[in-house]
Amino acid sequence: VTTTDSERSALAVDIGGTKFAAGVVDPRGRVLAAERVRTPPDGDAEELFAALVSAVQGALSAAGLTFGDAALAPAIGVGTAAPMDLTAGTVSPVNIFGWRGFPLRDRLSDRFGVPVGLIGDAVAVAVAEHWLGAARGHANVLGMVVSTGVGGGLVLGGRVMPGATGNAGHIGHASVDPNGPGCVCGGIGCLEAIASGTSLAAWARGQGLADAVDAAAVARSAREGDPIALAAFRRAADALGLAIAGAVTTLDLELVVIGGGVAQAGAVLFDPLAQAYARYAALGFARAPRVVPARLAASAGLIGAAAVVHRPDAYWPGWEWDASGPAR
């Protein structure tokens, strides 16, 4: 049996503040095997990298593949928590303190002997939802991840819009309130400081909801009618509505897709979000777009990272792969 390029699978990596995932993804975007490990919470740079390598090895082992096999493309696609420097191939994720300017692209490439293509984790989600999920057929889309942090990625005119340094999509660190709380990034009133799962749960605890250990716990309380939990989601939804309305108005988007743990709260989040969006998006062209949940759930990050290997011409038409991965 001959394996052609269009039949080869891709090794994809999804680096988040809570977990590292690696997976083998076929050309149609199906995740054939995956391995997830907890992000070492206080790990230094090498401990973090060792955890990542073990996730990659676990995924390859689960799929029964190694680099060099004809059935596996000789490349790795990576979606990483941000920010990062696309030119240098380094990452400095806000929520992964042990990596500051960490040369992730070169380290992974050296370790596995294949080129590595690096994109933001929320860009990966946006691409995955555009390729195979809720945003199929829409040319101008914001994809967001609302979980530990708040991230985003932009597909404009059908392609990924990387921005000057690969960091386009960072809507989580746009301010939504000049009188809002300080943010871990150093900003004031950032969307993430109000609407991330971390911020949402902390606010609920501060209001007296003692068992608000995380956003999922707050969502359970909200569905049971707890007024503090409902207020916590309304506060996050107001901030999301303002920020999303601003992005749609500024970019003339067709659709906004929200994934991540907080989005899994469902109507508790999306109902007040639709109301807030309608208050802030008043111009005609901005009223039409919809804000919808992601469809690909926890696999979106891996599927989008695999698109770096499977669909580079569609999403990154200016990129050219060299020995160390795609570079503009």
Added chain:
Amino acid sequence: VTTTDSERSALAVDIGGTKFAAGVVDPRGRVLAAERVRTPPDGDAEELFAALVSAVQGALSAAGLTFGDAALAPAIGVGTAAPMDLTAGTVSPVNIFGWRGFPLRDRLSDRFGVPVGLIGDAVAVAVAEHWLGAARGHANVLGMVVSTGVGGGLVLGGRVMPGATGNAGHIGHASVDPNGPGCVCGGIGCLEAIASGTSLAAWARGQGLADAVDAAAVARSAREGDPIALAAFRRAADALGLAIAGAVTTLDLELVVIGGGVAQAGAVLFDPLAQAYARYAALGFARAPRVVPARLAASAGLIGAAAVVHRPDAYWPGWEWDASGPAR
């Protein structure tokens, strides 16, 4: 003497809430002749159109040209106050009440017998500043017009980003404060409701600065040290700083260029704006970009509108001209 395509001039139109301008612009972006008329403040649709036609005729007459001459490209480029519908060729400028869904593209095309290409007025300024002004050589730029209203246009990856309906760039109607004033668009706390010349002067009058007839008058008072006038510019600069930092963070821009009457206030605006920007743009990649005044002053709108005729392939690579103008 033979006139080649690359030597022909273009007829350009700039439609604003305060004035209509028409000009003849050569292929290097020089305005050879221009005619400006005051926008009829309470004009109905036909009065407004008649004023526009007279501006076009005045510009042609001043240049000694008519359509059909070899020295004039048989097309009109229009930058219009927004919003608009690029597909239908209609305009509904927030500050020109007599035009709601007005078929500007077809009416102008019928009147002068040439195709008409329509873009937003702030998109025109962004293109002009990218082509020949303060943003030359930068691939990812937000151009803004802060005058009667607050508009914007985006050049991303070196091309105009039109958005789904041609309305990308509307940063003036992104909210900068959930507790801010209502906006003429129906939104809450829109940038325009705080930072436009109209809003800035009205706020100063409300604080007791009786001679604040417009932003230029407030700027004069601010330069003389009047505390209300200084506070009015600081308030506008804070709102602009928050919105611009959010746009730079979300889009990973390299440069923001601000034109329009309010920007002509100079340091009275740009000094507090730089301070506000620094407070809200905390991520590394967002700290580097600069916010600078436009260079092409009052002609930027005409020069950018002329780019629709002179430089369509560079800025709108997906557009194809048909009998009624460029369409995607």
